[in-house]
Amino acid sequence: MRIPKSLFNAFLVALVALSLALAAAPASAADWKPSKPITILVGFTVGGAMDTAARLQGEVMSKLLGVPVLIRNVPGAGGRNSVTILNRAKPDGYTMAAINLPGQAVNQVARGMRPDLRSFTWIGRQVSNPYFLQATTKEGKDQWTNFKQMKTAKKPIKAGITGTGGNTFPISVITANLVGFPVEFIAGFKGPELITGIIRGDITITNLPLTKRWTTAVQSGEAKAVAVYLPERHPKFPDIPTGVEQGFPALDR
Amino acid sequence: MFEGFGGALVTISEPHVLLTLFFGSVIGLIFGAVPGLGGILAMSMLLPFTFTWDAITAVYLFSGIMGASSFGGSISAILLNTPGTPVNAATCFDGYPMAKRGEAARALGLSAGACLLGALFGLLILALLIQVMRPLVIAFGHPEIFWLVVFGLVTTATVSQGSLLNGLIAGGVGILLSLVGLNEPTGLIRYTMGSEYLWDGIPLIPFFVGLFAIGELINYSAQGGTIARDNIQASIRGAWQGVMENFRYAVCLLRSSSIGTLVGIIPGVGGETANLIAYTVAVQSSRDPTSFGTGSPEGVIASEAANDSKDGGALLTTLSFGIPGSLAMALLLSIFIMHGVSPGPQLILDNPIFIWTLLNGYVVSNAFASIFGLLAARYLAIITRVPVHYLSAIIAVVALAGTYILRENIWDVVLVVLLGILGFGMRRAGVPVLPLVIGFVLGNLAEKSFLLTLRIHDGSYFGFFNSVISWILILTMVAVPVITRLRTRSTTTP
Numbered sequence: 001m002r003i004p005k006s007l008f009n010a011f012l013v014a015l016v017a018l019s020l021a022l023a024a025a026p027a028s029a030a031d032w033k034p035s036k037p038i039t040i041l042v043g044f045t046v047g048g049a050m051d052t053a054a055r056l057q058g059e060v061m062s063k064l065l066g067v068p069v070l071i072r073n074v075p076g077a078g079g080r081n082s083v084t085i086l087n088r089a090k091p092d093g094y095t096m097a098a099i100n101l102p103g104q105a106v107n108q109v110a111r112g113m114r115p116d117l118r119s120f121t122w123i124g125r126q127v128s129n130p131y132f133l134q135a136t137t138k139e140g141k142d143q144w145t146n147f148k149q150m151k152t153a154k155k156p157i158k159a160g161i162t163g164t165g166g167n168t169f170p171i172s173v174i175t176a177n178l179v180g181f182p183v184e185f186i187a188g189f190k191g192p193e194l195i196t197g198i199i200r201g202d203i204t205i206t207n208l209p210l211t212k213r214w215t216t217a218v219q220s221g222e223a224k225a226v227a228v229y230l231p232e233r234h235p236k237f238p239d240i241p242t243g244v245e246q247g248f249p250a251l252d253r
Numbered sequence: 254m255f256e257g258f259g260g261a262l263v264t265i266s267e268p269h270v271l272l273t274l275f276f277g278s279v280i281g282l283i284f285g286a287v288p289g290l291g292g293i294l295a296m297s298m299l300l301p302f303t304f305t306w307d308a309i310t311a312v313y314l315f316s317g318i319m320g321a322s323s324f325g326g327s328i329s330a331i332l333l334n335t336p337g338t339p340v341n342a343a344t345c346f347d348g349y350p351m352a353k354r355g356e357a358a359r360a361l362g363l364s365a366g367a368c369l370l371g372a373l374f375g376l377l378i379l380a381l382l383i384q385v386m387r388p389l390v391i392a393f394g395h396p397e398i399f400w401l402v403v404f405g406l407v408t409t410a411t412v413s414q415g416s417l418l419n420g421l422i423a424g425g426v427g428i429l430l431s432l433v434g435l436n437e438p439t440g441l442i443r444y445t446m447g448s449e450y451l452w453d454g455i456p457l458i459p460f461f462v463g464l465f466a467i468g469e470l471i472n473y474s475a476q477g478g479t480i481a482r483d484n485i486q487a488s489i490r491g492a493w494q495g496v497m498e499n500f501r502y503a504v505c506l507l508r509s510s511s512i513g514t515l516v517g518i519i520p521g522v523g524g525e526t527a528n529l530i531a532y533t534v535a536v537q538s539s540r541d542p543t544s545f546g547t548g549s550p551e552g553v554i555a556s557e558a559a560n561d562s563k564d565g566g567a568l569l570t571t572l573s574f575g576i577p578g579s580l581a582m583a584l585l586l587s588i589f590i591m592h593g594v595s596p597g598p599q600l601i602l603d604n605p606i607f608i609w610t611l612l613n614g615y616v617v618s619n620a621f622a623s624i625f626g627l628l629a630a631r632y633l634a635i636i637t638r639v640p641v642h643y644l645s646a647i648i649a650v651v652a653l654a655g656t657y658i659l660r661e662n663i664w665d666v667v668l669v670v671l672l673g674i675l676g677f678g679m680r681r682a683g684v685p686v687l688p689l690v691i692g693f694v695l696g697n698l699a700e701k702s703f704l705l706t707l708r709i710h711d712g713s714y715f716g717f718f719n720s721v722i723s724w725i726l727i728l729t730m731v732a733v734p735v736i737t738r739l740r741t742r743s744t745t746t747p
Contacts, residue, residue: 045580045660046297052587059301075660077452078435084449158709163437186708188438188701192520195574200394202709213586216574 032093037068041097043082045075053127054098078165079103080113087115098126103165110164130253131171132210132228132240134218138201145224147179147246150205156184160194160203163187168194171207171229175243178250198223210234229253261609264309265617273310274614277317278621284318285325288462289655291338292322296584308592309610315588316614319581320372321622323524323560327364328626331553332357332480332636333648335466339457340524340560342690343532345465347545347552354548355481357634362495363553365626367506370499371558372619374510375517375565376612379572386518386573393519395709396717399702400726401519402695405526407730408533409688411542411737419684427692428699430455438704450664457525459656460693463669464686466652468676473641475677480644481637492630496623498550505535505551506558513559517566523579524563525694531559533691537733540740546687561619572608585611 040058042051051073058069074081079100089095099117107113135144144150150157159176161168164187176183186203195214197203199222208214210228215237217223225240231252233242243251264270284295295318303311326337331348344364351360382389409424410417433444434454445451473480499506509531516527535555536545545552564581571582589607636644656665679686710716717723 046294049583051297052300052584055297055301056304056591059304072661073659074662075453076662077449080449080452081660081662163435164440165435186438186705187440188705190520192570192574196391196394196520197709200391202394202705213590 034065034067034094036094037070038062038065038094038096039070039072041082041085041095042071042073043075043079043097043100044073046073050079050098050100050126057126078107078163080107083115083117086120096123100165100167102167102170106164106170130210130228130230130234131167131207132215132237133175133205133207133226133243134198134214134223135205135226136198136201136203137222137224138199139204144204144226146226146241147181147243147248150181150226151179153181156182158202158204159183159185160189160197160206161185161187162189162191162194168207172205175207175229175251178248179243195223210237210240227251258605258609260606261613264610265313265613270310270313274313274317274617275621277314277614278321278618278625281318281321281618282325282328282622282625285322286328286337287655288329288335288337288466288652289458289659291326291458292318293580293584294659295322296581300584300587303588304591308588308607311588311592312585312607312610313614315585316611317618317621319564319585320561320615320618323557324365324368324619324622324626327368327553327557327560328361328633331360331364332633333466333644334469335648335652336461339461340528340563341556342461342465342525342694343528343556343687344553346532346556346687347547347549348556350546350548351550351553352480352634352637355637356491356548357481357637358630359491359495359498359550360548360553361626361630361633362492363498363550364495364557365492365623365630366496366499367509367554367557368561369619369623370506371510371513371561372564372615374507374558375514375562375568376616377565378511378514378562379565379569379612382569383572386569390518390520390570390573392720392722394720395702395705396720397722397726398519398522399699399706399717400723400730401516401522401530402526402699402702404726404730405530405533405691405695406699407734408537409691411533411537411734416683419682420688423679423684423686424688424692427689427694428696429692430460430689431693431696432700436700438701438708450662454697455668455693456660456665457694458659459665459668460672461690462652462656463672464676464690466648467669467673468680468686470645470648470652471673471677472680473645477641479638479640481634492627495550495630496627499554502551502554505539505554508538509535509555509558510562513562514566514569516559517563517568517579518570520570522698524560526698527559527563528556529691529694531555534733537737542737546685564615568611 038061040054042054044050051071054071058071062069074085082097082099083104086095086097104117108117159172161172163169169185172183172185189197194203194206194208195217198206199217205226215225218225227243227246228234228237228240229251230242231244233240265274280295281292284290284292296315299314303314322338323340326341327344327348329335329337330341330344331352334345334349336342336345348360348364351357406424409420431454433451435442435452442452512531512534513527516522516530532552532555535551536542539545539549539551541549567579567582571586653666653669656669657663659665676686679689706716
């Protein structure tokens with residue numbers, strides 16, 4: 001499956017608004033004074049990562065804009081409901097949505113689902129978080145330490161993913177295509193199970209957000225970090241090499 | 254890790270902390286008791302407000318909600334046959350028959366005691382195992398999860414009261430219902446009949462609200478009268494007796510708490526599984542298995558002890574790996590992160606005071622909830638004496654509104670009504686509900702862990718048999734029904 005890279009420019013989660021005012025005249029957007037509450041749709045249940053981010057943003061937004069910002073959870077169909085409901089909403093700027101872009105892009109490209117995501121007004125990235133590729137140590141300490149080794153793999157490398165709707169899937173597809181290694185996807189893991197799966201050696205590689213929570217196995221030596229998708233090394237994780245320095249300039253985000 | 258204990262104990266004696274904790278417990282009780290809502294919802298709604306608080310107070314608020322919501326859920330399970338949250342499902346099977354007998358207060362007492370003791374047990378295991386935890390979590394892979402879940406499914410045969418055939422049919426229907434939607438391991442979308450609504454499968458909360466609350470409501474309206482039919486006097490002084498009964502069934506309590514803790518430790522398996530497995534194991538190992546489903550105190554203890562002990566287990570995984578063992582834990586971790594404390598194994602060494610704050614808060618809120626249960630039991634039990642046509646109106650509004658609020662999807666409400674009709678029909682036809690629930694909760698998990706095990710081992714079935722834990726689970730699965738059969742035979746033929 002090939003996925004156009006243009007859809008992944010925002011890469012992680014993006015915040016969308018259906019405001020015609022914003023779309024038609026971006027210059028006047030700064031002067032826009034909302035007069036009634038704004039709703040942000042979240043396509044996932046209360047308490048998830050996207051919901052938490054939206055709630056924290058809503059708090060700040062309502063202070064800046066002077067109107068209440070309501071978070072409306074419309075979970076279902078892997079975040080799909082937020083797209084469907086946003087598409088039906090009046091395009092007046094009062095309805096926004098936090099959309100899991102990679103998952104919905106897969107729906108549009110692979111399953112031909114509508115509406116076209118490009119018809120929305122995209123405000124910006126909700127969470128900016130680079131991903132990194134983690135590999136197991138169960139197949140030997142010197143095995144799978146860099147992309148060059150993966151390129152010479154004789155049989156497909158087992159990549160753990162949550163599902164076709166999650167972020168790990170498109171990231172793994174793009175990496176495998178650009179680096180050029182054979183890959184076999186094993187889907188159905190929940191986030192924490194990806195870590196225990198790597199430590200156990202059930203899967204060979206996986207892609208996870210570069211945060212302290214997801215790097216604990218690397219710090220304890222039970223897994224190794226192969227590469228981070230950034231133009232330069234991350235200041236907080238200087239030991240993790242970038243994909244760029246391993247000779248793959250397209251893997252800079 | 255014990256050095257933070259003193260510091261955390263000092264903070265808990267401060268009035269504003271106690272007040273916060275009390276406030277959290279009250280919210281947890283209410284959100285737990287209303288079907289459709291839950292502790293997670295309360296925690297997420299309050300999260301933005303705690304942004305400006307100091308971290309300790311915020312952690313106390315959240316541990317208060319977390320500690321009390323499970324007991325809150327058992328209140329509606331016992332009094333109205335409606336699990337307040339999905340983790341209380343198994344409490345209905347014996348708690349509600351007790352309420353019907355007029356022993357609502359005793360059942361509430363049982364639940365209050367089991368919640369508190371289960372929570373303490375889970376935390377005790379946490380304190381004992383925290384240093385040696387990682388190997389156990391790593392040892393529990395997909396083959397082991399598969400056998401644990403199959404163990405739960407097999408018990409369907411032994412917990413089916415009445416006709417075995419009816420029980421197996423109900424279990425099979427439950428498994429089929431659990432397979433609806435997007436199957437992650439294969440990427441296939443099944444049995445959705447072209448509807449996007451069914452992509453995520455049949456959602457858990459509408460399933461329980463429909464099957465239990467609405468099914469029972471139709472039943473009320475058909476029968477009239479009151480919930481408690483006889484011996485109403487017993488409800489007045491039974492609560493304390495119920496609490497003390499936990500000690501009489503200490504074996505059941507300890508066993509269920511161990512199961513709850515173990516299930517909590519395994520990532521990817523949640524509380525809705527813990528209470529069902531603990532319940533079915535309790536049925537199998539009881540001296541009197543036929544009393545289950547008719548108001549056995551052991552049933553209530555098994556479900557509620559497993560419920561509250563699983564948080565200790567989930568916390569173990571959360572602390573030893575820094576990855577959340579459950580949704581509630583994920584929210585707690587986000588509070589830590591908001592206040593600049595990074596979760597993970599280092600947390601125990603760097604900031605033990607946070608751990609102890611969390612644990613103390615959890616214990617105290619459990620105690621608050623249980624004391625409340627004890628004091629309020631006799632008043633709550635009055636509900637079972639209210640004519641049911643008043644009750645059913647209230648339940649209908651609360652249950653349907655609660656379901657709708659959760660996802661704002663009208664199809665959830667339609668689903669609730671359809672499942673309500675199914676639940677009522679099953680009761681009328683004498684088909685047991687428990688196997689349906691077990692099949693629904695465990696079926697999908699069994700399939701997922703089966704497929705993942707096969708994929709991980711390149712399609713070889715040996716993957717299911719190459720660990721000690723797998724063999725222990727297989728042997729227990731075979732041995733328990735055999736022992737049960739032998740024991741019942743020896744007691745019936747003296």
